Amino acid sequence: MIGAQAALETRMLLRNGEQLLLTVIIPALLLVLFSSVDVVDTGEGEAVDFLTPGVLALAVMSTAFTGQAIATGFERRYGVLKRLAASPLPRWGLMTAKTAAVLVTEILQVILLTAIAFALGWSPHGNPLAVALLLLLGTAAFSGLGLLMAGTLRAEATLGAANLVFLLLLVGGGVVVPLDEFPSAAQDVLGVLPIAALSDGLRDVLRDGAGMPWGDLGILAGWAVLGLAAAGRFFRWE
Helix, strand or coil: CHHHHHHHHHHHHHHCHHHHHHHHHHHHHHHHHHHHCCCCCCCCCCHHHHHHHHHHHHHHHHHHHHHHHHHHHHHHHCCHHHHHHCCCCCHHHHHHHHHHHHHHHHHHHHHHHHHHHHHCCCCCCCCHHHHHHHHHHHHHHHHHHHHHHHHHCCHHHHHHHHHHHHHHHHHHCCCCCCHHHCCHHHHHHHCCCHHHHHHHHHHHHHCCCCCCCHHHHHHHHHHHHHHHHHHHHHCCCC
């Protein structure tokens, strides 16, 4: 049952035009545009080496947070979640299926963005295990926050809030603009956001060849625990 529901959730994600815009088109365009045009000072080295980790983090956020929040919010509004909750599929099974659909979509995103980055001259370094841990914890953190938003706000409010957060974190989360460009006081606040921790952690590993980024992993783990616990406590199915 979980496998069938996960396959359905994945197909719904990939068939939705707005979801594709958020999860595939926008990250790919940002990677190509800012790697090809000298618009933002990304420091020493090739721009694509700075941008690719940030765009991978953006892809995770777009799927696990923005896309999942919007889709789940409207499913809740139209009574889909209520009917599914009454089916033989248990509620934890439904959430597991949604998580599986998010992970499948992210794998496709990573493959596509990695291919584009290699075509642009990307030369990654570092430990693949560290990259996998960062992506998994980032997914857990953003999923918890997305489900919390979808389960507590009206669908229309979720749609507006999720897109607004996406835009704000795109600009201020270290995705395409280095955090060093912001005032020092703002850097302290932005540095503990999940998008900044994911971007910086991936950048430390993939660009600089660093070991396990424990600080960034700790921030993501904290957000994951808080978000998932709050979603489990306050999520309303109707």
